[in-house]
Amino acid sequence: MSTHTFKVNGETVTVDVEDDVRMLWVLRDVLGITGPKYGCGINVCKACTSHVNGKAFNPCSVPVGAISESDEITTIEGLADGEELHPMQQAWIDNDVAQCGYCQPGQIMAAVALVKRCEAEGREIDDEALDEIRNICRCGTYNRIREAIKAGAGAM
Numbered sequence: 001m002s003t004h005t006f007k008v009n010g011e012t013v014t015v016d017v018e019d020d021v022r023m024l025w026v027l028r029d030v031l032g033i034t035g036p037k038y039g040c041g042i043n044v045c046k047a048c049t050s051h052v053n054g055k056a057f058n059p060c061s062v063p064v065g066a067i068s069e070s071d072e073i074t075t076i077e078g079l080a081d082g083e084e085l086h087p088m089q090q091a092w093i094d095n096d097v098a099q100c101g102y103c104q105p106g107q108i109m110a111a112v113a114l115v116k117r118c119e120a121e122g123r124e125i126d127d128e129a130l131d132e133i134r135n136i137c138r139c140g141t142y143n144r145i146r147e148a149i150k151a152g153a154g155a156m
Helices: 023-030 087-094 104-121 142-155
Strands: 002-008 011-017 050-052 055-057 072-074
Touching: 011 023, 050 104, 055 104, 087 104, 087 142, 104 142
Parallel strands: 002 072
Antiparallel strands: 002 011, 050 055, 050 072
16 A cells, blocks of 8 residues: 545545555545545546646546645535635525536536636636536536536636
């Protein structure tokens, strides 16, 4: 086993696991952080979407050995500011997005990363930008997801 140290949701953690263990299992099984969901395990459905150093990534496809001590992972649990929801989380509630809710943590994390990336690139959150999100919603709430992203972007 190897020791790996990195930050998760602002807290430095150390885990003792093999280098090839996927980050999703480190988060869920070792650290007890269950917001990122297991959907496919092959980086297709995006239910596990989280952030590494502010950018969207899918922990189901990244081995812990690829994470360095300087890396900061943010999951849905680390998105809110204390008791105050992140604007994208609030937009999800206001737009009644969730149906079954399984994909929602990944959808929200992907949306936040998209908004930040578009802002940095000087782009608007338009249909073309929204089409870049590849997260799957089995319930098909895509129209509400798109409206929530636009509303959340406006509040960010």
